[in-house]
Amino acid sequence: MRLLHIFAALTLLLGSSLAHAVTLNFNGGAVSGCGLSQDGLQYTCASLALGSTDVIVIGSAYGVTVNSSLSMSYNQGLTMSGNAALTVKGNLDIKDINPPNLKVTGGNLTAEGGTFFLGAQEQTITANISATTIKMGSNNVTVTGRISAKGPVEIASGSVINGPISGTIVNILAANTRIQGDITATTSLTIGSGSQVTGNLKSPTIDLKASGLLVTGDVEASNSLSIASGNGIKGNVDAGEVTLDSSNAYITGNAKVDHITLGWQGRVQQTITCKTYTPSYPCSCVTNNSGWAFNEPMGPKCGPGTQAGPHHFQIEHSGNALTCAPQAVTVTACADAACSAKYTNGVNVTVSPGGTATQIGNTGVATASVRQYTAGTATLSLTSVPGTTGALVCKRASDNSSSCDMSFAATGLTVTPVNHVSAKLQSFSISAVQAPPSATPQACVPLFKSTSKNLNLACSYGNPASGTLPVFVQGTGALVPLASNSTSACGTAGANVNLAFNDQGVATAIMSYADVGQLNLKATYTGSATTGDAGLSMTGSGKVTVVPASFSVVAIANPQRAGAPVAVSMSVLNSVGAVTPNFGNEKPAETAMPTLASLVKPTTSEIAAPDTPAKPAMQGGVVFTNGSVVSSDMNWPEVGTITIAFNLANPNGYLDANLAVPALPKASGVSGEVQFIPHHFITELVKTGAPAGIATPCAAPLTCANDGEKGRYAYSGQAIGVRVTARALGGTPTKNYDDRVPSVLAPVLLEGLDAATGTISFPPSTPDGSSRLTDGKKAQTTITGVAPAKFTLGVALPMVAYRFPGKAGVPLKVAPTDVRLRASSTYPGGAIVSSSSAVIQNEARMTVLSGQWMVPHGYGSELLPVRLAVQVQYWNGTKWVTNLLDNVSALNKSDVVFVNCKKTLDCGKLAVDDRIYTVTQGALPQTNLLTLLAPGAGKAGSVDVSVGSHPYLASTVGTVVFGVFKSGPVIYLREMY
Numbered sequence: 021m022r023l024l025h026i027f028a029a030l031t032l033l034l035g036s037s038l039a040h041a042v043t044l045n046f047n048g049g050a051v052s053g054c055g056l057s058q059d060g061l062q063y064t065c066a067s068l069a070l071g072s073t074d075v076i077v078i079g080s081a082y083g084v085t086v087n088s089s090l091s092m093s094y095n096q097g098l099t100m101s102g103n104a105a106l107t108v109k110g111n112l113d114i115k116d117i118n119p120p121n122l123k124v125t126g127g128n129l130t131a132e133g134g135t136f137f138l139g140a141q142e143q144t145i146t147a148n149i150s151a152t153t154i155k156m157g158s159n160n161v162t163v164t165g166r167i168s169a170k171g172p173v174e175i176a177s178g179s180v181i182n183g184p185i186s187g188t189i190v191n192i193l194a195a196n197t198r199i200q201g202d203i204t205a206t207t208s209l210t211i212g213s214g215s216q217v218t219g220n221l222k223s224p225t226i227d228l229k230a231s232g233l234l235v236t237g238d239v240e241a242s243n244s245l246s247i248a249s250g251n252g253i254k255g256n257v258d259a260g261e262v263t264l265d266s267s268n269a270y271i272t273g274n275a276k277v278d279h280i281t282l283g284w285q286g287r288v289q290q291t292i293t294c295k296t297y298t299p300s301y302p303c304s305c306v307t308n309n310s311g312w313a314f315n316e317p318m319g320p321k322c323g324p325g326t327q328a329g330p331h332h333f334q335i336e337h338s339g340n341a342l343t344c345a346p347q348a349v350t351v352t353a354c355a356d357a358a359c360s361a362k363y364t365n366g367v368n369v370t371v372s373p374g375g376t377a378t379q380i381g382n383t384g385v386a387t388a389s390v391r392q393y394t395a396g397t398a399t400l401s402l403t404s405v406p407g408t409t410g411a412l413v414c415k416r417a418s419d420n421s422s423s424c425d426m427s428f429a430a431t432g433l434t435v436t437p438v439n440h441v442s443a444k445l446q447s448f449s450i451s452a453v454q455a456p457p458s459a460t461p462q463a464c465v466p467l468f469k470s471t472s473k474n475l476n477l478a479c480s481y482g483n484p485a486s487g488t489l490p491v492f493v494q495g496t497g498a499l500v501p502l503a504s505n506s507t508s509a510c511g512t513a514g515a516n517v518n519l520a521f522n523d524q525g526v527a528t529a530i531m532s533y534a535d536v537g538q539l540n541l542k543a544t545y546t547g548s549a550t551t552g553d554a555g556l557s558m559t560g561s562g563k564v565t566v567v568p569a570s571f572s573v574v575a576i577a578n579p580q581r582a583g584a585p586v587a588v589s590m591s592v593l594n595s596v597g598a599v600t601p602n603f604g605n606e607k608p609a610e611t612a613m614p615t616l617a618s619l620v621k622p623t624t625s626e627i628a629a630p631d632t633p634a635k636p637a638m639q640g641g642v643v644f645t646n647g648s649v650v651s652s653d654m655n656w657p658e659v660g661t662i663t664i665a666f667n668l669a670n671p672n673g674y675l676d677a678n679l680a681v682p683a684l685p686k687a688s689g690v691s692g693e694v695q696f697i698p699h700h701f702i703t704e705l706v707k708t709g710a711p712a713g714i715a716t717p718c719a720a721p722l723t724c725a726n727d728g729e730k731g732r733y734a735y736s737g738q739a740i741g742v743r744v745t746a747r748a749l750g751g752t753p754t755k756n757y758d759d760r761v762p763s764v765l766a767p768v769l770l771e772g773l774d775a776a777t778g779t780i781s782f783p784p785s786t787p788d789g790s791s792r793l794t795d796g797k798k799a800q801t802t803i804t805g806v807a808p809a810k811f812t813l814g815v816a817l818p819m820v821a822y823r824f825p826g827k828a829g830v831p832l833k834v835a836p837t838d839v840r841l842r843a844s845s846t847y848p849g850g851a852i853v854s855s856s857s858a859v860i861q862n863e864a865r866m867t868v869l870s871g872q873w874m875v876p877h878g879y880g881s882e883l884l885p886v887r888l889a890v891q892v893q894y895w896n897g898t899k900w901v902t903n904l905l906d907n908v909s910a911l912n913k914s915d916v917v918f919v920n921c922k923k924t925l926d927c928g929k930l931a932v933d934d935r936i937y938t939v940t941q942g943a944l945p946q947t948n949l950l951t952l953l954a955p956g957a958g959k960a961g962s963v964d965v966s967v968g969s970h971p972y973l974a975s976t977v978g979t980v981v982f983g984v985f986k987s988g989p990v991i992y993l994r995e996m997y
Contacts (some may be wrong), residue, residue: 042071046104047079049423054084070096078104078127085109088455089134097121100129100147107132115140115157138163154187166201174204177212184219192217203238211235213248221256228253230265236671238273238382247271249283254671256290256364256382264288266658267657267752272613274323274668281312282320283658284752285583289641289879291323291361310616311750312582317653318585331356332410333402335371335754337390338540339418339425342432344455344464346374346389346637349400353384357410359609367535369404391588392428400424417540418561418864419512426569430455431467433475433543433560439677441569442594443534450519450543452558468523473521475545477529478502478514482538482563483675484605487876491539494530495519503600514542533566536600553640566672567604569595571612571666571689579695579851583657583748588614590666590689591648604644610674611641614654616666617690622761641669656696657748657757659764664691676812698746698754698814699767701843701855702862705732706741706817711908713741713819715866717906724867725775725838733905735871736824737972738833742864744768744806744816747854753814766853768806772822775838775865776854806843821972822868832974834870843866869894871903873911873967875950875978882960882982885933887949892942892973902942909973910938915948917968923961925982930955930963955982 044051046063054065061081067088068076073095078084080102084993089110098114100106104127111134115123122469126144129136131151138145139161154169160178167173173187180198190205194340197215205223214232216308221235224243228235231250239245241259256273264286274290282288287310294305301321303314312319330353341347349371353363362384370377375392392398401424402412431454441445452473453464479491479502490503490510495517502514519527533539540561547556575589592603603610615665656662666689668674675710705715715732718724724731734740746757756764773779795801810816820841824834840863844854874891891911893900913932921927933951937944944950952965960983967975 030212035258041073041075043075043077044068044070045077045079046082046084047077049084053228072096075099075121076106078106080104080126083107089113092117093140094118095121097123099123100127101125103127106130108134108168111137112151113137115143116154117141119143121495136169139179141157148183190223226259246667247286249739254779257288272671277305279305279307280308284309284311284750286314287318288312288320290321292320293323298898300788307852311752318655328365330354330404330408330410331407332359332408332413333369333404334359334413334415335400335424336415337400337417337426338414338563339423339427340415340432340559340561341390341428342393342434342453342455342464343393343395343428343430344453348387348393350388351378351380351386351402353380353404354410354413355384359413360465367404367406369402372403373398381633381722390426395428395430397425397427400426401448417480417482417563418542418559420482420485420540425447427559429558431556432558433545434464435541435543435560435562437531437539437541437562437564439565439567440599442536443532443569443596443598444568445530447528447530447534448559448562450528450529451525452521453525466521468521468527469525470523471521472496472518473527473545473551474516474518475543476514478512478542478544479510480512480540480542481510482540483607484537484602485606485607487535487537487602487697489533489535489601491541492532492621493517495527497814499530499532510539514544531564534594534598534600535597535602536566536568536594536674537602537606538563538565564675568592572599574664574666574689574691576664576691576694578693579697579847579849580656581699581749581853582659582696582754583655583699583750583752586652586654586656586694587650588642588652588654589648589650592644599647601647601651603647604649605646609643609887611643611669612649612666613641613669614652614664614666616656617663619660619662619691621661621764622756622758642666643788655749657750657752657754659696659698659746659754659760660765661693661695663693665689666691680840697764697766697845697847697851698757698853699749700747700857700862701845701853702745703770703841703855703864704743704745705864705866706743707732709741713739715740716905716908718867722867722903722905724836725840725865731865731867733836733867733869735823735869735909735972736834737821739821739971740817740866741818742820742841744770744810744818744855746811746814755813757811757814759809759811762808765808766810766847767808768816769844769846770806770818770820771844772839773842775840778840778842822866824868824870832870835895835896837868839866839868869903870907871973872900873970873973873975874900874902875965875967875976877978877980879981879984881984883957884954886952886980886982888944888952888965888980889946890937890939890944890967892939892951904941906939906942908938910936911950911967911970912936915970917965917966918963919966920964921961922963923960923983924960925955925963926959927963931960952980959983 034080047061054063055962056063063084065086068086068090075097077099083105085107087109090108091113094116107130109132112131115137122143124147127148128148134150136149136151137155139157139159142159144162148166150168154173154568156175156179161181164182166183167185169187172189177193177684178196182200184201186204188207190203190209191825192211192215199217202219203221208225209223210227213229217235220237222240227246228248230248230250233251236254236256239253240317244261245259245264248265250268252270254272257271257275260278261278261331262277264283266284268285270287272289275288275818276293278295280984292306308318308320332354334352334354336350345938353367355363356495361665364382364384367380368377371388371390375388378386380386414422420450434451437448447756452467476488477493481487488509492499492501500515503511519529534812540563542561544559547553568595572591572593580586591599594600604704642649672678715734718731718733726732746754748754806818808819822839824832840862842855846852870895874893876888878886878888880886892903892906894903913934916932918927918930931953937948937950960981962981964977965980966977
């Protein structure tokens, strides 16, 4: 019975909770606690006290203002659409709303004087957001709309923002955020690693964190711009202090800077302009640590300072226009006489006749219009602010001339070609129009309706300015070449094509062009008595860009060397697989940009970031001639096996074609697997750490092989530390050369060679071969290489010993010998990676000495210890001398050998004081002489003493006699009788 009461109570409680769920509909009706404006569109509420499951619904075109903060919880909901607006005087917090309950598909969200919160859940909204502070928190969010803050903006990693962002401090957290829109920060802008931004950046201070971050757009940073390793900007930069960190940070466009520091393999692909321009040294503001010299293909290139205005303007026009319609022309602001560079600082122009003011922005190019209402020829002219120093240049497409004359006619043809892929059939339209008979010639009307006409169609080349293949056009019949035959170039004669005009006066034709580039199509109609329009003559023209379809299979020889230029062989193809000979002949020439397509070996499971190279890892544009390329300046600074993808370097597509046709395909291609091996090795002596593994610095009277200082020496057989580094061209270690990824390693041979000649033949010559390296831990074990397990991030630290040939433990009279250490690998196919270099000293050098312990003779009482002044000596070429530089060599009782005991001495019971004996300036000090313990009463005789088991010093033999007193004062006694 009690359970029944509890169940009934729960049922009533649930029912009560459900009954109180409320939907606040702001759609023109009354809402409790909120006033409505006279026009019935704007609500004003002192506050909104929501129940735990309440829902706010704001209809399109309705606005709601809440005069307090608003915070919504998980089970509450918000629905907005169209132009709905929610304005809160305080904080607006919708971050906790369950994503299915957040249905904002349009409108505006505002937190006046407060903070806007979003993203404790993985939320998606479409709305413009404005607030004093904006925080898009811990989970991925997707926002489509404008984000604007009076203060800071913080966007969590993994977010997707489709719209511009502005604030004082904008912080895009790592990693992998996607922004489609401009970002403006009045104080500072930080973008996390792996993020992608398509839009322009503007802030006094900009920091692009490592790595894999890409900005496609222009960047303006008046104070400083930092581009971390592996990041790129595909656009132009205008900044104060610019830093490209090591390695592979890059800018594809121009950089106008106060100062720029290029880290290792940092690159500005176009021109660097120093704002404080020094005519005698255009690169005066560049600190070049890239590894490439100035004006090398991969190195920095510098240009003159900022221009006050354009050098001149260039107008491209068709040559023909109608009196009944405005005619578009293309205006380019040129920065130099050849117009090889554009003026991008902004300029206003007005083109005559009949033109209106047109703004040319940072692209340097704009479309303007001209108009004339009466038939006749007009000469195009232009005025601008700021002005120019050079004369106006015109390019007339109708005859490929430099004439500025444009013919205006009351009747004409309008040719409207469509940008398309090479060798594909593409339809385009031609209209025959005329000025209306009325006195207001504002719009053209059709001239031909529902009839067929024969038109002469001709093609000419725009960019490139010449070509070898014709355009084919089809009207009501078959495809015909606009040339004398199907293999000749475009000609002025063209070909006659029959076209069927519909009831709107529009004819559809089909064109095909097997090459690439910008073309001009010209149509001419001449009336006759037969067609009933004798005396009618009209022309029209249009431009079309034909783009490539793909790259051919990319041929790259194996193996390639890390950091070195990579030779590439490939061609640009049309849609039927034929080479497009005009690719690369454009002005400026189109290029392909290589990027890392895939990392085959090592895989990320074998070696983790940041050792895995960042994308894009390839640098350098591939330049084509006549559609093909057989070399390039691209490189990859790592080792492993990769595939390389090639895409058009122009982010806007071939000749900017996809500005007009966003879906236009871009050419791309992927190479086969390419193996990259180290460019070279270097060997170095380890000079810090435990003294027992370090070669000793030289000083007089000993002269040693130079190793970048006064030189160092070691004894024959002495274990020393050596650093072997696999490097790319320029000196960066190849971090993928690692024992975790044996697939990229080859056996490394390590040799000791004569320092002067670099050969393996050096004194002394012995029947058992030349001198050799041995394992530093096993002095008599000859080594031939460095095991793969020794390499970590491109560096191995083996312990090795250089040993003169001969019997171990026997002093060899070999003069000091200068040695170099060489590392090399031979890959399948014969490619050799070596530390040998005729230009740079890449090999460690040291001097090797024949050394010995000199054990002197001694004698004394069998009841007392005997102390021996042991020394370390080396053979100087003529005699054994004490090594005054040796403060390291040491021995202990286990090194001392007793043999040949005579009389009552027992070698097995003789002992040495248990301590470490270390030489000072080559000799044991008086306070620490080698001490042989007294054998005891009745134990007299002689013993041979040596340091017979020392790892790298042989030993002389000293004879010690116990039971003999030292000579000294004698007291004589005499009895008196």
